[in-house]
Amino acid sequence: MHRQQFEKILTDILQPERIKDFCPNGLQVQGSDTINKVLTGVTASYALLDLAIKKGADAILVHHGYFWKNEAYPIVGMKHKRIKALLENDINLFAYHLPLDIHETLGNNAQLAKLLDIDITGPLEQGNPVSVSLTGELAAAVDGETLATRIQESLNREVLHIPGSTNRAIKTVAWCTGGGQGYIDLAAEQGIDAFITGEASEQTTHVAREMDIHFFAAGHHATERYGIKALGEYLAREHGLDVEFVDIDNPV
Missing domain, CATH: 3.40.1390.30 (NIF3 (NGG1p interacting factor 3)-like)
Incomplete structure (x- = not known):
């Protein structure tokens, strides 16, 4: 080609x-x-x-x-x-x-939702058709520890979990792969139960506790492996190219 x-x-x-x-x-x-x-x-x-x-x-x-x-x-x-x-x-x-x-099916956010069995309900940035963060729902409500275990097992990566002040059950979720920790405020303002991303900042802990929202950080690299992998698989399947995904390990 x-x-x-x-x-x-x-x-x-x-x-x-x-x-x-x-x-x-x-x-x-x-x-x-x-x-x-x-x-x-x-x-x-x-x-x-x-x-x-x-x-x-x-x-x-x-x-x-x-x-x-x-x-x-x-x-x-x-x-x-x-x-x-x-x-x-x-x-x-x-x-x-x-x-x-942001790609609707091959993108990092879409692929993470698929991996974690989250039903996408829309953009977190309401009214923005190219929102880099999404919202969704779990099939059944779970506690924070259960969701942390699900993320950890799915990504094969240790997860940082900061519970909200009431440690409430989780049914609604928002997420942004990579360095999306700044979107936790918007998720909390919308009453969402949990926010998932790759990285955490010093202030993220206080936002989670004071705005009563679970926060999960699972690694910038780990949360963004799946979009590029899915894109490569699409190119191989639809266009007959020899495509190989290589995961260069990164603990961050």
């Missing part, structure tokens, strides 16, 4: 023009004109690049790529090593950040 056709497929699926982002979405580093073997992963770390070289990949497709807003411009040090490896081995780098978070 030609590189331009590959990018068009991704653009049609993810529609990056729908949302303002903190980085460029799409082709970030140009490589070979022809793409047959694709490696997918959460972040374009050197470890992932090294595996792509060893496996003879023509393209790398990730959620976290390069050239972030407020990032230093000079291509030196770690950035130089990464980009040099891509250019010397003629490997394309494609990255999709928020467009992958």
